[in-house]
Amino acid sequence: MKEKIYKIxxxxxxxxxxxxxxxxxxxxxxxxxxxxxxxxxxIRDYIDGTLAFRASCRQxxxxxxxxxxxGRYGLACEVRLVPGQNRVRPLGQMPIIKDLMVDMERxxxxxxxxxxxxVRKSNEAAQTYANRRxxxxxxxxxxxxxxxxxxxxxxxxxxxxxxxxxxxxxxxLLDDRDALRDQRLEIVKGENGVFRCHSMYNCxxxxxxxxxxxxxxxxxxxxxx
Amino acid sequence: xxxxxxxxxxxxxxxxxxxxxxxxxCAGIHIWVFFFILERPLSYETIHAVLSHPVWLxxxxxxxxxxxxxxxxxxxxxxxxxxxxxxxxRTLKIILISLGAIFMVLGEWNLIMLSV
Numbered sequence: 144m145k146e147k148i149y150k151i152x153x154x155x156x157x158x159x160x161x162x163x164x165x166x167x168x169x170x171x172x173x174x175x176x177x178x179x180x181x182x183x184x185x186i187r188d189y190i191d192g193t194l195a196f197r198a199s200c201r202q203x204x205x206x207x208x209x210x211x212x213x214g215r216y217g218l219a220c221e222v223r224l225v226p227g228q229n230r231v232r233p234l235g236q237m238p239i240i241k242d243l244m245v246d247m248e249r250x251x252x253x254x255x256x257x258x259x260x261x262v263r264k265s266n267e268a269a270q271t272y273a274n275r276r277x278x279x280x281x282x283x284x285x286x287x288x289x290x291x292x293x294x295x296x297x298x299x300x301x302x303x304x305x306x307x308x309x310x311x312x313x314x315x316l317l318d319d320r321d322a323l324r325d326q327r328l329e330i331v332k333g334e335n336g337v338f339r340c341h342s343m344y345n346c347x348x349x350x351x352x353x354x355x356x357x358x359x360x361x362x363x364x365x366x367x368x
Numbered sequence: 369x370x371x372x373x374x375x376x377x378x379x380x381x382x383x384x385x386x387x388x389x390x391x392x393x394c395a396g397i398h399i400w401v402f403f404f405i406l407e408r409p410l411s412y413e414t415i416h417a418v419l420s421h422p423v424w425l426x427x428x429x430x431x432x433x434x435x436x437x438x439x440x441x442x443x444x445x446x447x448x449x450x451x452x453x454x455x456x457x458r459t460l461k462i463i464l465i466s467l468g469a470i471f472m473v474l475g476e477w478n479l480i481m482l483s484v
Contacts, residue, residue, distance in 0.1 A: 300451045335451055338377040367378050 196243035206287030281314035293349035302335030306346035306356030
């Protein structure tokens with residue numbers, strides 16, 4: 144495929160050295176099939192070895208390379224370079240470790256808080272096909288953190304669990320085999336729980352797997368007495 | 369210690385939406401009556417005649433309550449979005465409920481004065 148020169152502005156910030164962030168501008172040779180992650184890897188390997196970012200599977204499965212690309216959240220390994228200027232920023236609402244890497248501690252804390260595991264009602268763990276179909280819309284979540292970053296509420300309210308945690312919770316609420324239904328609902332029925340969601344649908348826009356966290360949140364709301 | 373706490377967030381959430389829809393309905397009726405039914409130009413006598421009817425007095429009292437509840441409940445939600453301390457929340461609740469009660473009394477007083 145014919146290669147062209149693509150321009151990319153990359154967010155740079157090292158909290159140990161810098162007082163403010165900046166955008167470094169690079170030009171990379173790439174074809175129209177190349178993704179933003181390809182460009183970042185090229186920059187790191189051939190232009191600036193100090194550029195920090197996370198990436199792993201390169202096929203949209205691990206969620207490591209979620210970032211803010213050209214005005215939207217997405218996976219760098221799935222978003223293709225656009226002609227003209229590309230602009231890459233790290234995930235929002237989380238402290239920056241370096242450049243495009245963020246500290247996802249709070250995201251994982253909130254994830255753990257909703258008990259993201261199955262506690263079986265009995266040793267028999269048979270699941271009906273119909274029930275498996277019901278949870279299908281939630282199991283695709285790769286925990287990339289894009290929805291958490293796009294959510295206005297996670298940014299302002301430290302007690303709010305965030306869309307990803309709610310999606311995972313709904314996955315277990317929908318599961319017939321789960322024994323923790325009441326305990327799970329108790330976690331999110333409070334003042335900073337699921338009713339704090341303003342239904343702005345930013346999470347739906349951000350989700351690279353098209354899971355629609357806002358609709359999962361609405362389902363949880365319906366389940367609460 | 370003063371405890372003004374909604375024990376059921378779901379009820380508050382539902383009531384906020386229900387009052388929003390009812391407000392739309394009330395506002396629609398109000399606009400329809402004042403712009404298309406009553407003779408123009410509007411005068412004090414016309415308004416007095418409308419509010420003299422008990423049905424309209426009750427209608428505007430309900431309209432007033434819905435507006436005040438919806439507005440102050442919404443304000444509470446926005447002001448507590450940042451998860452302030454319990455002291456701030458308690459103070460906010462006292463202020464908002466007091467303001468709401470004052471507005472309700474003032475509004476109701478005006479409605480009654482216009483109706484007699």
